[in-house]
Amino acid sequence: MTMTYSLDYRKQVLKSLDEGMTFAEAAVFYDISPTTIQKWKKRLHSKTTRDIKPYKIEDEALAQDVKDHPNDYHYE
Numbered sequence: 001m002t003m004t005y006s007l008d009y010r011k012q013v014l015k016s017l018d019e020g021m022t023f024a025e026a027a028v029f030y031d032i033s034p035t036t037i038q039k040w041k042k043r044l045h046s047k048t049t050r051d052i053k054p055y056k057i058e059d060e061a062l063a064q065d066v067k068d069h070p071n072d073y074h075y076e
Contacts, residue, residue, distance in 0.1 A: 005032075010040050017041070 016026050017037070027034040057065075 004046055007045065010044055013037060014040060014044070 013026055013030055013032070014037075016029070017023070021029070023034045023037050026032075026037055030037075
């Protein structure tokens with residue numbers, strides 16, 4: 001699951017980099033992935049839109065699938 005960090009937090013992490021901290025040091029200090037920090041360096045603000053269009057299964061198709069396969073997701 002993706003976690004969204006506050007803009008202030010992101011700015012603090014990037015400020016630490018500007019003050020000489022390496023990506024690896026910042027990742028350990030702030031307990032976040034170095035990849036996350038690199039992405040913030042490229043784009044500070046969170047995305048507000050999706051790259052792909054959301055899709056919806058029609059109610060009738062969903063009901064029919066549940067009827068056809070009632071035990072598919074019933075783990076015991």
